[in-house]
Amino acid sequence: MEGRALDDLEAARAGDREAVARLLEPLLDPAYRLALAILRRPEAAQDAVQDSCLNALRAIPRFRGGDADLRAWFLTIVRNASRSQTRLRFWRWTQLHDDLSAGDGTESALRNHDLRHALSRLGDGQRTALALFYYLDLPMEEVARVLGVSEPAARSRVYRAVAALRSRLGEEEP
Numbered sequence: 001m002e003g004r005a006l007d008d009l010e011a012a013r014a015g016d017r018e019a020v021a022r023l024l025e026p027l028l029d030p031a032y033r034l035a036l037a038i039l040r041r042p043e044a045a046q047d048a049v050q051d052s053c054l055n056a057l058r059a060i061p062r063f064r065g066g067d068a069d070l071r072a073w074f075l076t077i078v079r080n081a082s083r084s085q086t087r088l089r090f091w092r093w094t095q096l097h098d099d100l101s102a103g104d105g106t107e108s109a110l111r112n113h114d115l116r117h118a119l120s121r122l123g124d125g126q127r128t129a130l131a132l133f134y135y136l137d138l139p140m141e142e143v144a145r146v147l148g149v150s151e152p153a154a155r156s157r158v159y160r161a162v163a164a165l166r167s168r169l170g171e172e173e174p
Contacts, residue, residue: 013060013061013063015061020060024053024074027071027075028053031052031074033131034078034128038127039082040120045082047085051081052078072142075136075138079146079147114169118165119165122164122165126157127161129143129154129161130162132146140155
């Protein structure tokens, strides 16, 4: 970790809100993308990231890791906040009308709808594993830390999620 980041981490642990903001700022985009992958609604994802920032602000004095651990720690907070929202609001959506009205009904628009629909039918855990690995492009080691499992278990979850997605899309295994 660089000297400035170490200073910010120590200041954040001591209660400096500006230091917390500096530490979390580079994590906001991946946090939003993860929340969006789980919740599938931009407004809900923004709310989850905001809640996560407040939770991180409260919890940072207890954080004992380094820079690499900070991202996994914060994304875990985002994952938990997003999962809490899904339990509270019970929403599921299909967007065929919106997708087709936004596009011209081409094969790619239909394929995009099929993919979104197949993703929406996966469980939250499978969607989260796919989002972390493919959408956020995190290394498997970090995916495992965010999911709170071992690296082989994370690899297995991603593999099973891809297999389930392929099955729902009617594609054969490679």
